[in-house]
Amino acid sequence: METKTKIHYKYCIVPLCTNTTVTAPDKHFFTVPKQKKIRDKWCKIMNRKEFLSEKSVRYCCEDHFDVDNDTQNFMRHRIAGGRLLLKKDVIPHKFACQKTKVVTQERSAVAKRRRAEYYEKVLSKEVPASVAQKPIEFIECVQSDEVIKDPDSPIFVPMDCFDVDVEASVKIKTKKKGTQVHIMGKKKIKDVKQNSGRKILNLQAMKYSKATTLIDFETRGLMPPVFTPLNDDLTINYAAIPGYAKYMAEAGFKCVLVGGTTGEHMSLNVADRKKVIEEWVKAGRSTGLHIQVQVGGAPLPDVQELAAFCQKNGVGSILTLPELYFKPSNVDELVSYVALVAGAAPKLPVLYYHIPSMTRVEINMPAFVTEASKKIPNFAGIKFTSNDLSEASQVLRAMSEKKALFLGADTLLAPAALLGIKSSIGTSFNLFPKIAHAILSAVQNKDVETARALQHKLCLAIESLTKEGPWVPVMKAGMEIVTGIRVGPPSLPQKPLSSEAIERIRGRLRVLDVA
Structure with missing residues (x-):
């Protein structure tokens, strides 16, 4: 069986310009218009001897434009990202690369x-x-x-x-x-x-x-972190995973996170984690879900073993926590750690899990993603679990469009989307998928009032749960109340809720008409 090798990149067609998306990954490459008269005009102004076919797709890098003034959406691009668009009739006009050389055939x-x-x-x-x-x-x-x-x-x-x-x-x-x-x-x-x-x-x-x-990491949007279903004796209920995955796919999700805080993999041994991963990969094949796996929260050799296991067994991407005992104290140390994990799975996109409230690793994330993008070939982005939207927006600007930023703050879904952060990983999406999808749709449609009202409803639903205890135990209880899917008690050392607490939650959710 023959398989074709695909090499994808862009390069600037201006003679003597050496910029490509390989050598200059942070530069923007504008598509050369296909209309013959305009193409000929571009070729003439850039001193290109050979003119271009109207059918080919060619690019000219940002070095040959005044990007601030030549583009129609520069400020929006700086704030929210997206593709830069040239103003009408703008042509290349800066050719510093040709000043000291004469272009000859x-x-x-x-x-x-x-x-x-x-x-x-x-x-x-x-x-x-x-x-x-x-x-x-x-x-x-x-x-x-x-x-x-x-x-x-x-x-x-x-x-x-x-x-x-x-x-x-x-x-x-x-x-x-x-x-x-x-x-x-x-x-x-x-x-x-x-x-x-x-x-x-x-x-x-x-x-x-x-x-x-x-592999280019193109997964975006809402990604629920899935629970690890447990039996009452705290053994893992693997039989519940196929039905759980089907529920996620039918709820409109394209991807799930396995083994995060919600999944409690930091409390499981490596063998159990591998088995859970295998079952989710199997379920993902039948439902079309992209499976992302969080491999951190263990000694480095175990983390690397899990990363390699994910690559070998069909996982779509991996997420990793930092070292939790010998904690990194600066950007270089954190990049070095993530690089060690990424090196164990060089064919997979690797994202960093920033959750300082749990890890106590408080390092400047814009500086980290900048260095990680330079030094880790398969670095693909970050899960940003913090309420600091100012820092989150800085992270978004610091990364290229190919890198992903997933917010990990359910109660800030709408305001984050207004800032251009439209991908999120949130436990509450398991329970209230329709509300989460509706919030993003309202933002997309510029219906701010509807987005605000829906976000308020989601916040009230979450608060009705968190009044009764820690995050994972209350969310597991809420999952069973709202969806009927049996996910069982939390893993040790966490403790399950009392029956009285569960009934109080049930009553509050009924008042909100979400259960």
Whole structure:
């Protein structure tokens, strides 16, 4: 069976500009208009000798514009994120990269030699850290071909996609009709050919057992953290998971978090955690749910073992707490810890679980996500469990659009959405999914009054529960009252609610008409 290798990135078409989404991940790349007259005008102003086909998709980076004044939604982009839009009739007008050089049409032989040198540099082991750390999607493959039609597009093959023990050598052959690059390794051959205006990437007899396959993390929206169903004797009720997963899918959710605070995995041994993960992955396959797993809250070797287990067994993404005993005291120490966890599952998106009320790890999160994005190839975002929306909005601005911010504050769902934070992980979504979905819909429709009223109702429902005890015990009791799904008592050392407390909760929820 053949599987194609996909390499996705953008590059700037301005001659002498070297920016790509690999080498300059924080820059914005604007799509070149497809209308012929406008394309020709862009090519002429940027001193591009070869004009572009109307069918191709090409990009020009932000360096060639005055982004503040040339875009129609700059302030909104800074506050809430999203795609930047150029104003009508704006064309590139800044070409600092060309000031010291004259753009000339290269002779064929020179172009061939330049491409050969480029391939040799890219395919050498001395790949710049900025390139090696950039998430690029590679899919494990055997005997596959991928034709890249763009004759100007460079092919990036970072060396970290090879097995760590490979000693590759590069041989370059220049022929009359093209340049051929051979990379020889232990039972591995890569050919990169250029011929008749096409580059062909042939992969033969390859299998990357330790390849770094990075997957774009596109999961957004509401993600309920699921309870771990327990029997009365505190053994895990695995039989309840399939029905629970079906309930989540029917409630309109696309993803769930397994093993978070709500899931109590910090109180379970590694073997039990693995079994719960397996059951949720199995349920996810039948319901279409993306399964995210929180692997932290244990000694580092166990955390790494769980991360590797998740990668091997079909989990979609992982979340990790910080070290809970030898706590990190600064950004570098926290990044180092998360990197150790992420390294155990290099093919999975990894998010950090910020919950200072429980961990007492109080580190500047905007600074952390900035450094983590630079140093951890598969860092995909953060779960921000704090009521500090000011810091949360700073985190949102500090991360690229490809990184995710999930708020972990159920009572702030509406105000966070108004700030552009529209992804959340909240226990109450298990109990009141319709209210949570309706809040986001109201914000999306700019119906602030409805959003405020619904948020007020959700807050009252949550307060009717939390009056009776700690978070997990009251939420487990509420889950059974509202949905009828049996999730059982909390795990030790937490204690279940009394029957009197459960009845008081039931009465309050009936008054609110949510039970």
